[in-house]
Amino acid sequence: AQTVTQSQPEMSVQEAETVTLSCTYDTSESDYYLFWYKQPPSRQMILVIRQEAYKQQNATENRFSVNFQKAAKSFSLKISDSQLGDAAMYFCALYGGATNKLIFGTGTLLAVQP
Amino acid sequence: SAVISQKPSRDICQRGTSLTIQCQVDSQVTMMFWYRQQPGQSLTLIATANQGSEATYESGFVIDKFPISRPNLTFSTLTVSNMSPEDSSIYLCSVTGTSYEQYFGPGTRLTVT
Numbered sequence: 310a311q312t313v314t315q316s317q318p319e320m321s322v323q324e325a326e327t328v329t330l331s332c333t334y335d336t337s338e339s340d341y342y343l344f345w346y347k348q349p350p351s352r353q354m355i356l357v358i359r360q361e362a363y364k365q366q367n368a369t370e371n372r373f374s375v376n377f378q379k380a381a382k383s384f385s386l387k388i389s390d391s392q393l394g395d396a397a398m399y400f401c402a403l404y405g406g407a408t409n410k411l412i413f414g415t416g417t418l419l420a421v422q423p
Numbered sequence: 424s425a426v427i428s429q430k431p432s433r434d435i436c437q438r439g440t441s442l443t444i445q446c447q448v449d450s451q452v453t454m455m456f457w458y459r460q461q462p463g464q465s466l467t468l469i470a471t472a473n474q475g476s477e478a479t480y481e482s483g484f485v486i487d488k489f490p491i492s493r494p495n496l497t498f499s500t501l502t503v504s505n506m507s508p509e510d511s512s513i514y515l516c517s518v519t520g521t522s523y524e525q526y527f528g529p530g531t532r533l534t535v536t
Contacts, residue, residue, distance in 0.1 A: 342522065342523045342524070352532070354466075354515065354517075354530075356424075359522060400465060404523045409471075413466045
């Protein structure tokens, strides 16, 4: 079975600072993909960043980057230069080719303090 | 990325009634997914809808309660039947992109009184 665990229900960061959201996962598949999604109060699910498991290089999208530790099954999200608009619920998600499903973690609610 | 719309965006319904939620995609897609997000919770997959075949339901979800239609490659509907207050949730549809990411509609917020 595939699982995704987010151990931080809530996080807070000062504007312009850096914050890291944690995610661990478990899968028996060798071919899988990892994602971070953002859900602001508008409830629209927005794809933030993706990581292919076969790639060693950590994905980066502007101020968002990941620390992908395959052996440890860890996939953390780093947000640099935090902005007020980054305040949202963040979900870590795992896709496995054999199951063809996207499994979500429980989410981390990020508050950005001005 | 796909552009997905959902109707209605929100509704308040009475116990025992049914609501049909529509999902429209701006391109042809093989699979569409329906999720439920209960208040303060994560997303739970209800079913996968392939065009031309019966939807595949996840454990805990049944066709009688959540019938799904998929008449063509750009459209799907989810019906929430015989509603109870426990069905109050956000319902989202999604489609798969080129790298197995999923793109989501804006969601339908359902409140059952």
